Amino acid sequence: MEQRVYSSPSSAIPFPSNDPEARATSTGPDVAEVNSPVASIHDGKAGHDVEKVNNILDDIDIYDPNRPKFNFSLRIKHFTWAWFTLPMSTGGLALLIYAQPHQFPGLRQIGFVVYVANIIIFAGIVAAMTMRFVLHKGTFVTSITHSREAFFVPTLFLAIATIITGTQRYAIAEESTSLVWFISALFWGYVAGSLFVAIAQYSYVFKTHDLGLHTMMPTWILPIFPIMLSGTIASVIAETQPEMNAVPIIVVGLTCQGLGLSVAFMMYAHMVGRLMSRGMPNREHRAGLFMNVGPPAFTALAVIGMANGLPDNLDINMGMVLDMKVIRPIAVVAAIFLWALSLWWFSIAVVSVVLSPPQYFHLNWWAMAFPNTGFILATISIGNEIQHEGIRWIATGLSICLLLTYLTVLFNLVRAVVIQDIMYPGRDEDVLDGTDT
Template sequence: MTHRSAALASVTLTAAHEAKPFAEIVRNFTPNWFTVTMGTGALALTLNQFPLPFPGMHRLASGLWMANIVLFVTFSLLYAARWVFFLDGARRIFHHPVMSMFFGAIPMGLATIVNGFLAFDPPLIGSAAVPIAAALWWVDAAMSVVCGLAVPYFMFTRQEHSIEKLTAVWLLPIVAAEVAAASGGLLAPHLAPDAAFTVLLLGYALWAYSVPLAMSILVLLVLRLALHKLPERDLGASAWLALGPIGTGALGLVLLGGDAPSVFAARSGSLATVGDVAFGLGVVGGTALWGYGLWWMALAVLKTVRYLREGLPFNLGWWGFTFPLAVYTLATLALARVTGFAVFTVAGLCLAVCLAVFWSIVATFTLRGAWHRTLFVAPCLKMGRPVVRFEADAV
């Protein structure tokens, strides 16, 4: 009986040991994992627009996009489970000055899926692709608006921030709205005239909801870099995040401007002439932002080289290499189609290749870290319980 009891206890402990890691994964699952879906979905959309004809490229991009859907659904279930089973730890994210910024990654990851329904026209879905994309776009736009206001409100009321600790991570909740705007630019041509007009106008509103505020944060970022130099190595990849609002802003102007002539022409009255103005604004404004992005991209390259020399530890922040570069690449390719300027075509080709290389490297490290379960870390769990502090303040 003694040996049998010992064996039974050993089996029980082994089962508990095997079950605990998955529970810890759920407990430590944070929204920065959605940056994986941002980068993967954006790569799929970029490969689908690759300037040179390669056999099987569309199929590869489509497969990558479908894999991205699986990732997004999986991450959504894991994060929802954290809120169900580990509520106390999950709600601490609202007080964390860095991790809370990654709420913006959720709608931005969803936007890549919305765009894929329009770009790949899945044969198993057929004519339902556009209605699905339209429904998801409204969800994405609503999430982006809430995220773009709620997270800054938490910054102003619950979190501790300073210029010295400012990084480009601040941009994540803000940029979500302009990503939704660019997605609306892709959606509008597939809709009926009235619905297209609504999405187009809301797209411009979402663009304005995000871009001016994002540009003001970039000004603060330059000040922070001049006064306090580069951030610590763990945040080294955040250097590329500054390229995100610039690339997405340019892409949004080009796509919305390209829709405007036909959408406004379908309206009665003097609005028909507005479309040509919007088209011109898209070309000129998109090109201007593209030039502005060149400076930030060159700066990001210089900073990354320096970090690599000092030793750049891998973390999920490395996905910051992918999505910003992807939207800048998509903006470059969009400008190439509109203007026919060869420089944009060549630049888009080179950027797409770099993006694929970066994604391959980051995805490899991520798979390795996920397999060994070293990437499932929730920094907000190291914080004290906010409710205790509030009670003390009330006393």
């Protein structure tokens, strides 16, 4: 069996490859050139894996603008799970448009178009992933066990979550009883699937991987993210559910939200320790720090939504003091508490990216869109609950910034595909590139 080697200044860690396309090489200080990984994004920390294609490429710098171009059949092999960050961000944008505190004629129609476009994008990515697994045998198992790409598998569920909530907002009329039950069934199916992912993926990582805490990245949070969004889905769909459905959905949603946030807090401890001991990640991965914004932001959004989704006459303690007049104010207070943590992570991420912007496009740029959508939606919810127009206008301004961010990332995504900066050997999430440190 061939051995591909991930090199760093202090270690060389071999890992197996059954890939007939790839040949082992390593990069280090001795190969630093003008466009090489070491020269351009090394920052004195680690090198990149460089794949060589047998009988096609030899001694190629994958960051050389004049490197050879590949045909589609070879490039589709590097179409990774991280592509689902595109529909999850697009679906989040549709939800943000719907929730805008300052609406104008036609805005909801624009949101509906974005919602439909998101479904088309999602279907296209599913088709492309299927093509990858069919054309390149063995890549499915490799992708879900890879120590880097596998962490992006949960983005599939995050994209599905945005489709479910978008369907509730844009496609289901309140008087449509059958569709209300359909959304309820989707919720329970999503809870089951995302819980399986959270347990199975972390169990596999704990059993098989040996990841040093100095390499900690926010992608480690992703496996728990889908189950956490069960609370966000519950907060959206509970309003239109009959009382017999709404209460169980909210209870389960709150449970899942609590599980997700608790695991995220444990991950935060490692993340802060990693930042304190090793400094900021390489500039190519600093955009991923925005993932830390998501858990507290979506939890703040969810607790307000679930509190408002409970029936007005509900007294869950049967005559005791804890009733709706208590639950809703507590939800708002908790949301503000969590929003502040989200703001702190947002600020840390902004500062880190501004100080050292990435040079090359990576799909982790979408972390600048989706988690921040939750942050803005939470801001809108808080502004609505305390009836503060200033907060609503701040949220509107942030929404405009997020739209510009989305369009910028989308433009760079299309450009990267065209010029083969991604979907290219060594340039995607299916290889270890060492820039996590």
